[in-house]
């Protein structure tokens with residue numbers, strides 16, 4: 001997946017009803033964290049191996065990190081952050097499985113599993129991906145995130161209903177003066 005990890009992370013936070021402060025930045029950061037390996041891929045490794053073979057793209061690594069973190073921070077104030085972080089990383093790996101390939105069975109199997117294989121039909125690999133029909137999935141995720149963002153904006157715009165205060169009705173009763 002090329003562009004939709006960030007909006008996917010945004011959509012993920014909307015699934016949580018009680019969102020503590022800074023949950024959204026945490027989710028956004030972890031939704032793109034595995035792709036920081038591109039720095040190593042381009043600048044150090046010289047694009048020798050597929051960056052999805054680095055440990056930050058391997059589910060078994062995150063399963064261990066996630067389990068240890070959940071056990072360590074369960075029922076503390078950090079637990080919602082750990083949950084959203086691990087969920088965001090695994091959402092990244094699932095989305096990368098559409099066309100990029102993920103080592104789901106590593107370390108037992110060295111196969112990059114992907115749902116659809118994109119053939120290099122264009123002069124540059126980027127065009128092969130962007131002009132493939134699977135790129136519609138990325139556009140749909142962007143569309144969903146935008147719709148959720150606008151929906152939340154509209155909800156925030158609705159003015160708070162004024163409190164209805166029961167005011168006792170005082171009636172003045174004219175009584176006849178004593179004659």
Ligand SMILES: [Zn+2]
Nearest residue numbers: 034035092096
């Ligand atoms: Zn990735």
